Each structure stands twice: as structure tokens, then as C-alpha cells.
Amino acid sequence: MAINAPEGTRDLLPDEALFWNQFKQTAAEVFGTYGYLPIDTPIMEQTELFVRGIGEATDVVSKEMFTAISGENLRRWVEEGKAPKAKSRLSLRPEGTAGVVRAVVQHDLVPQGAAPAKLMYAGPMFRAERPQKGRQRQFNQVGVECLGAEEPTIDAEAIIMLMRFYEKVGIPRESMRLLLNSMGCEQCRPAYREQVRAYMDAHAGELCETCLTRAEVNPLRAFDCKNPQCAAVMAEAPKITDHLCDDCREHYGAVKALLDGAGVVYEEDYKLVRGLDYYTRTVFEVQVDNGMGSQNAIGGGGRYDKLAEEVGGRATPGLGFALGFERCVLALEAAGVEFPRAQRCDLFVACVDDTVRARAFALVQECRDAGFVTEMDHQKRSLKSQFKLADKLGAARVAVLGPDELDAGEVTLRDMATHTEAKVRLEEVVGEMSRAIL
Known part of the structure; x- marks a missing residue:
């Protein structure tokens, strides 16, 4: 029986792997112009980091984390009842923010009075979810974190940067919706949360069991419920924007004014709470409805002014x-964007027989050293079969080398698009390739 990839995971085959590399490079270019620098954190962290940072009541922590311990710790736990110490309880990262903030704190990247730390990352995340279109158990994300700045200009800058990135990778602006909200702060959110809890208690008979549980732990999470009846009930719940304190109202207004000034179109959505407990004040999400199924969010984030302390x-x-990344690919496919092919070949060197193979091999290396993607046959195919292989590889040109050509110190260089041929000196093949490409 063949062994396949685990459920909820997928292989990035060459074409998509190439695009993933280009995707990350585009992110580095766009975010780099805003001063963001790369950081790479472990894919495993202590479980406690996510419990404290993301929130124990969130679906991510309570249901979706992959937690790992060593085989020896597992044996001792099962056989001797000795639970692993906290530092030995590890989880695959379900998101990137907590790990980056941990690294900033651990290495003191934002000492008192220092400029903000602007960091970007890219890599796999892991959640034990039910696999479906746009939702996998291992998925790839690109993200940014800015630590040490509380001005609304940072909020607006990040949103503008995100939208420019999407446009740069090819997602049409008109296919996207930018949603915006404020989650308030520790001054105004507790009172608002109690109002939402009271409202939910008054409508308990109309809510699902999950929402009733959320009412006791974090009632704002009920705004995220996908149950249509719950969504209808929560649509009439008190709005956070009606209960912001003066500072939060001023901050939110400044963010909107900056986006308006930059010509960024957005929709205010008071139900937008995102899925993690650490958010404060500004939250935002970008959605694409076409081709996405029920998972239509392609990215989002917000402010988390208390996470470093947590x-x-x-x-x-x-x-x-x-x-x-995977959801962006779905959005691009829905928009009809063609992805680059990983397979590229500038020159294929074809051997008429084995007597020229050594010189052909040397020519291949010379062309590669000059920066050209060059291939040759390694299976002693006939000349006809070598041309078929060159065509399959998408070779732009084929250099034919036989005994007669070798004696004359030249190759027959064929343009595979025009089918024109020319004799070229062996020592001039690299120069001819350069001229042809120019």
C-alpha cells in the first residue's frame, strides 16, 4: 500500500514551489521598502507561549494545536504518571506572531527608547483543523510584526503595505474587500464585553452550544460563529464602535483618516474580531469571495499592545x-492569473553519438557557469529522442554536437521557436547565447 502525504497536508510541486519562492521574494521587496527585516523563529515553541499569548479559550489553543513530546517523556507519562515539565511540552506553531514577540522579548530587540523593531517572516504553520478548500493542517504564511510603536500611522502603514503586496502579486484590487474595526482596549472593552454577554444571555435559546460556552469565557468570539442563526442574533448585538473610550475612538478615527487620505477603500465591520484573544484596537481582514469557498479571508491582522507583557x-x-499563501493562490486562480512554470531550459546539448559525450558534457558546464540553464541527455537516447526531450523541457535552443562538428570545432545551434539553424564555433556558444537572449 502506497504511503501518501498526511491528511490536510499537500506537496508543493515544482511549479507551485517556484511561485512560493517568488511570493516570499515579493514580500521581502515590498515590506523591505517599509523597513521590515527578516526573522526566522522555530516551528516549535513551548505550549505555554500560545496558551498565554493567543488565549486558552480560542479554538486555536483549545482544539487545533499539534502538541509534541519526546518518546521518553511520553513513556514516563503513561507508565509512571510523570507529566512532562513545561519546557518539554512543545507545540507546532499555529501562527507566527507569538513566536516573533517571544523572540523580541527574549533578545531585547526593543530596548527602552529604541526605534520600533520591524520584522517579517515566512514559513509553515500547523493547525489540527478539518481539511477543506482553503484550510489545511499545514499551510504557509507570510507575516510582519512591528513592536514598539503605538501611533495610528503604523496601523495605516501596515494596511497600505498589505494591499500593495496583494496587488503586486497579481490579485485584482476590485476582487478584494478590506474590512476594518476597532476592538477597544483594557479600559473600554471589559464593559462592552459584559454588555455582549448580557445580550447573549437574553438570547440564549437562539444560540448554539459553542456560543453559549463562549458567552462565559469570551463573548466577543460569538461574532465569529458561522451558524446562520447565531450570526442573525449577533447582528443585533451592541456594537463595539458605540462603546469605545475617547482614546480608542480617537485612534480609530485617525487610522481611518490616514487610509482615506491614501485612497484606500475599506468597509467598517463591527463584527470583525479576528480569531485570537491578543488583539486590541485596530483589526483588519482582506477577503476575496470568488473561488474561495467558505474560507474567503486571504489575510489580516491588527494591534496587540498587551502581548509582550503576556x-x-x-x-x-x-x-x-x-x-x-495557499488562499492567495486560490484568489489568483479565480482571477485567471497564470503561474510561472518551474521548468525552464535555455540550451539543450544533444550528442549524435558517445564519441562526443565528453566534449558535450564540458560544454554544458561552460554554459551553466555563464548562468544559462543547460541540460543534456543522460540515458543514451537517439538524436530524435533527444530533440523530443529538449522540447519537453521547453529548451529555447539545441546545440547538436557530432563527430563532424567536433572535428570542425563547432556545433549546430538550432532555435526551437523558428527552427532556424546556424554553425557556431564551440568557444563562441556562450557568447552566441548571450547575444540571442539580449
Whole structure:
């Protein structure tokens, strides 16, 4: 029986792997112009980091994390009842923010009075979800985090940067919806949360069991419920924007004014709470409805001014976002965007017989050293079969080398698009390729 990839995971075959590399490079270019620098954190962190950072009541922590312990720790737990120590309880990262904030705190990247730390990352995340279109158990994300700045200009800058990235990779602006909301802060959100809880208690008979549980732990998460009846009930719930404190109202207004000034179109959505507990004030999400199924969010984020303290650091305001590579691919496919092919070949060197193979091999290396993607046959195919292989590889040109050509110190260079041929000196093949490409 063949062994396949685990459920909820998928292989990035050469064409998509090439696009993933280009996707990351585009992110580095766009985000780099805003001062963001790369950071690479472990794919495993102590489980406690996510419990404290993301929130124990979130679906991510309570249901979706992959937690790992060593075989020896597992044996001792099962056979001797000795639970692993906290530092030995590890989880595959379900998102990137907590790990980056942990790294900022651990390495003191934002000392008192320092400029903000602007960081970007790219890599796999893991969630034990029910696999469906646009939702996998291993998926790839690109994200940014800015630690140490609390001005609304950082919020607006990040949103503008995100939209420019999407346009740069080819997602049409008109196919996207940018949703915006404020989650308030520790001054105004507790009172608002109690109002939502009271409202949910008054409508308990109309809500699902999950929402009733959320009412006790974090009632704002009920705004995320996909049950149509719950969504209808929560549509009439109190709105956070009607209960913001003066500072949060001013901050939110400034973010909107900056986006308006930059010509960024957005929709205010008071139901937008995102899925993680650490958000404060500004939250945003980008959605694409065409070709996405029920998972139509391609990215989003917000401000998290208390997260650094939650993971043991000093008070440090923060803001970030993450975008899903696989969902962006779905959005691009829906928009009719053609992806680049990984297979590319500038020159194929064909051997008439074995007597020229050594010189052909040397020519291949010379062309590769000059920067050309060059291939040759390694299976002693006939000349006709070598041409078929060159065509399959998408070779732009084929250099035919036989005994007569070798004696004359030349090759027959064929343009595979025009089918024209010319004799070229062996020592001039690299120069001729350069001229042809120019």
C-alpha cells in the first residue's frame, strides 16, 4: 500500500514551489521598502507561549494545536504518571506572531527608547483543523510584526503595505474587500464585553452550544460563529464602535483618516474580531469571495499592545498581520492569473553519438557557469529522442554536437521557436547565447 502525504497536508510541486519562492521574494521587496527585516523563529515553541499569548479559550489553543513530546517523556507519562515539565511540552506553531514577540522579548530587540523593531517572516504553520478548500493542517504564511510603536500611522502603514503586496502579486484590487474595526482596549472593552454577554444571555435559546460556552469565557468570539442563526442574533448585538473610550475612538478615527487620505477603500465591520484573544484596537481582514469557498479571508491582522507583557516582557505596543499563501493562490486562480512554470531550459546539448559525450558534457558546464540553464541527455537516447526531450523541457535552443562538428570545432545551434539553424564555433556558444537572449 502506497504511503501518501498526511491528511490536510499537500506537496508543493515544482511549479507551485517556484511561485512560493517568488511570493516570499515579493514580500521581502515590498515590506523591505517599509523597513521590515527578516526573522526566522522555530516551528516549535513551548505550549505555554500560545496558551498565554493567543488565549486558552480560542479554538486555536483549545482544539487545533499539534502538541509534541519526546518518546521518553511520553513513556514516563503513561507508565509512571510523570507529566512532562513545561519546557518539554512543545507545540507546532499555529501562527507566527507569538513566536516573533517571544523572540523580541527574549533578545531585547526593543530596548527602552529604541526605534520600533520591524520584522517579517515566512514559513509553515500547523493547525489540527478539518481539511477543506482553503484550510489545511499545514499551510504557509507570510507575516510582519512591528513592536514598539503605538501611533495610528503604523496601523495605516501596515494596511497600505498589505494591499500593495496583494496587488503586486497579481490579485485584482476590485476582487478584494478590506474590512476594518476597532476592538477597544483594557479600559473600554471589559464593559462592552459584559454588555455582549448580557445580550447573549437574553438570547440564549437562539444560540448554539459553542456560543453559549463562549458567552462565559469570551463573548466577543460569538461574532465569529458561522451558524446562520447565531450570526442573525449577533447582528443585533451592541456594537463595539458605540462603546469605545475617547482614546480608542480617537485612534480609530485617525487610522481611518490616514487610509482615506491614501485612497484606500475599506468597509467598517463591527463584527470583525479576528480569531485570537491578543488583539486590541485596530483589526483588519482582506477577503476575496470568488473561488474561495467558505474560507474567503486571504489575510489580516491588527494591534496587540498587551502581548509582550503576556509572554513575560515589558509593556511594548505591537501590530502585525499574516497572509496565507495557499488562499492567495486560490484568489489568483479565480482571477485567471497564470503561474510561472518551474521548468525552464535555455540550451539543450544533444550528442549524435558517445564519441562526443565528453566534449558535450564540458560544454554544458561552460554554459551553466555563464548562468544559462543547460541540460543534456543522460540515458543514451537517439538524436530524435533527444530533440523530443529538449522540447519537453521547453529548451529555447539545441546545440547538436557530432563527430563532424567536433572535428570542425563547432556545433549546430538550432532555435526551437523558428527552427532556424546556424554553425557556431564551440568557444563562441556562450557568447552566441548571450547575444540571442539580449
